[in-house]
Amino acid sequence: QVQLVESGGGLVQAGGSLRLSCAASGRTFSSVTMGWFRQAPGKEREFAAAISWSGSSTTYGDSVKGRFTISRDNTKNTVYLQMNSLVGEDTAVYYCAAGDWGVTSSPSRYRYWGQGTQVTVSS
Numbered sequence: 341q342v343q344l345v346e347s348g349g350g351l352v353q354a355g356g357s358l359r360l361s362c363a364a365s366g367r368t369f370s371s372v373t374m375g376w377f378r379q380a381p382g383k384e385r386e387f388a389a390a391i392s393w394s395g396s397s398t399t400y401g402d403s404v405k406g407r408f409t410i411s412r413d414n415t416k417n418t419v420y421l422q423m424n425s426l427v428g429e430d431t432a433v434y435y436c437a438a439g440d441w442g443v444t445s446s447p448s449r450y451r452y453w454g455q456g457t458q459v460t461v462s463s
Contacts, residue, residue, distance in 0.1 A: 342366045342438045342452040349434060349457030352426055356461075360421040362436030362454060370394075370414040373439050375450055376421045378432035378459075387445035388434070389421060397443050403429070426461045433458050 348360040360376070375390035387401045389410035398410055409422040419436060434457050437450035 342369070342372065344436045344438060344452055344454035346434065346436045346454045346457040349459045351460045351462060354427055354461055354463045356426050357422070357424045358426065358459060360423065360434055360436075360457060360459070362419045362421075364417045364419070364438065369417040369438075371440075372452075373441060373443055373450075374410075374412055374419040375437045375439070375444075376408075376410060376419075377435045377437060377447060378430075379435070379456075380429075380432040383432075385435070385447055386432075387447070390443045390445065391419065392443050399443050399445065401445065423459070426459075428461050428463050431459060431461045 343365045345363045376388040377385050379385045388404050389400045391398045391410045395412050407425045412419040436454040438452040439450035441449040
């Protein structure tokens with residue numbers, strides 16, 4: 341079992357930045373792939389970013405590529421999502437997820453999910 345708790349969401353103006361954190365507990369954090377997904381009202385869950393257990397491999401969704409950066413600190417059992425140049429379309433609930441597969445954008449490959457943190461970008 342892996343328990344995930346997201347934090348760092350909030351209200352930010354367009355063009356601003358936020359850093360989300362996801363603290364993990366339970367199983368050995370350093371052995372799992374971590375991902376960030378988001379879901380806006382009335383829309384399907386969308387892949388944002390993922391990082392391998394070692395941090396050596398990352399992948400991003402097209403809509404966030406070049407603006408968001410995923411990283412992890414295995415000594416703190418925490419994964420981060422640095423979000424820059426935020427726009428209104430980034431408004432969503434952001435979810436942290438953990439899985440045993442390699443770096444992937446498929447939600448079905450992630451077994452454990454956090455409760456989500458709201459990010460709202462105002463124009």
